[in-house]
Amino acid sequence: MINFSNFYKTLGNTKLADWFPDLDKLIQEAFMHGDFLKWKNRFESLPKLEASVLDLSKGALQIGSSKDHSDEIILDLENKLREFHPWRKGPYNLFGINIDTEWRSDLKWNRLKNKIHPLTDRKVLDIGCGNGYHCWRMYDEGAKYVIGIDPYLLSVIQFYTIKNFIGEKSVWVLPAGIEDIPGNLNYFDTVFSMGVFYHRRSPLDHLYELQSFLRNEGQLVLETLVIDGKLGEVLVPEGRYAQMRNVWFLPSCLTLESWLKRCGYKNIQLADVTKTTSEEQRKTDWMKFLSLKDFLDPNDENKTIEGYPAPMRAIFTAEKK
Numbered sequence: 001m002i003n004f005s006n007f008y009k010t011l012g013n014t015k016l017a018d019w020f021p022d023l024d025k026l027i028q029e030a031f032m033h034g035d036f037l038k039w040k041n042r043f044e045s046l047p048k049l050e051a052s053v054l055d056l057s058k059g060a061l062q063i064g065s066s067k068d069h070s071d072e073i074i075l076d077l078e079n080k081l082r083e084f085h086p087w088r089k090g091p092y093n094l095f096g097i098n099i100d101t102e103w104r105s106d107l108k109w110n111r112l113k114n115k116i117h118p119l120t121d122r123k124v125l126d127i128g129c130g131n132g133y134h135c136w137r138m139y140d141e142g143a144k145y146v147i148g149i150d151p152y153l154l155s156v157i158q159f160y161t162i163k164n165f166i167g168e169k170s171v172w173v174l175p176a177g178i179e180d181i182p183g184n185l186n187y188f189d190t191v192f193s194m195g196v197f198y199h200r201r202s203p204l205d206h207l208y209e210l211q212s213f214l215r216n217e218g219q220l221v222l223e224t225l226v227i228d229g230k231l232g233e234v235l236v237p238e239g240r241y242a243q244m245r246n247v248w249f250l251p252s253c254l255t256l257e258s259w260l261k262r263c264g265y266k267n268i269q270l271a272d273v274t275k276t277t278s279e280e281q282r283k284t285d286w287m288k289f290l291s292l293k294d295f296l297d298p299n300d301e302n303k304t305i306e307g308y309p310a311p312m313r314a315i316f317t318a319e320k321k
């Protein structure tokens with residue numbers, strides 16, 4: 001089963017240890033949850049396979065090669081991995097099995113990796129990390145350790161499925177939401193919040209919360225949906241946005257910058273603005289549900305099917321004073 005003993009051991013002498021009793025309760029509850037129990041047996045039936053190669057530096061994270069085991073064993077693994085559908089974040093290449101995920105998460109990583117403080121030896125928190133694809137990229141850049149959190153249990157299971165083949169490394173995903181992290185930690189060197197901001201009902205509170213997890217001078221990497229527009233402009237969708245129910249605030253870049261300033265961040269930089277394309281987000285054999293193309297106006301790909309501007313994402317970096 002998923003074992004957090006190395007997490008507790010590695011972080012036992014840090015500020016995070018005060019969180020352990022509550023965290024332990026949270027983990028126990030997650031493991032009793034119906035969604036988790038649904039996948040537990042499948043997770044436990046995964047074969048234990050040695051991997052001859054580990055390369056976390058390329059777009060598709062490579063773990064093992066197709067020559068490591070017989071075709072039969074690899075086919076059996078592939079069938080088991082497919083049971084964890086939908087695979088949204090990736091891609092991964094496990095023993096030659098190409099897990100072609102809905103998102104080419106590597107494209108986002110490429111847009112930001114040279115725009116952030118180098119991660120060497122840094123303590124990193126990734127809020128809303130999904131199945132942890134970016135956590136591995138962060139670790140590969142030399143982070144001391146990476147803690148991802150995500151309340152969606154299938155993502156947590158997918159992360160440990162991958163980790164089982166990678167082996168023990170200082171990268172963990174906790175079945176937790178941002179609201180479960182103690183405030184005023186004043187601890188992490190870098191905090192990532194990617195694809196989470198627009199799901200928060202109180203965007204400025206989110207910026208304050210993220211700040212409270214950072215040590216002084218620590219860096220925030222914030223990635224979110226934005227609109228073209230002037231200072232002060234914000235889109236608050238009336239209902240769904242690109243079919244998503246829980247999208248609250250899409251500011252213009254100037255507005256978001258002013259919010260970061262207002263919350264007391266310094267050295268605020270707009271690192272990137274990119275329109276989401278069907279190359280980056282699409283239906284695949286590993287994610288068979290609807291995807292970006294289905295959420296855009298069939299007659300005008302600059303609009304969502306609700307008539308709002310099509311998804312465009314910005315990456316900001318900022319530091320805590």
Ligand SMILES: C[S@@+](CC[C@H](N)C(=O)[O-])C[C@H]1O[C@@H](n2cnc3c(N)ncnc32)[C@H](O)[C@@H]1O
Pocket residue numbers: 089103105108127128129130131149150151152155176177178179193194195196199
């Ligand atoms: C759009 S995905 C972004 C995933 C990844 N960070 C990326 O950039 O590709 C948003 C993630 O936030 C997670 N999430 C939802 N509510 C959350 C909460 N309260 N705290 C932390 N994460 C949350 C979702 O489960 C989902 O995996």
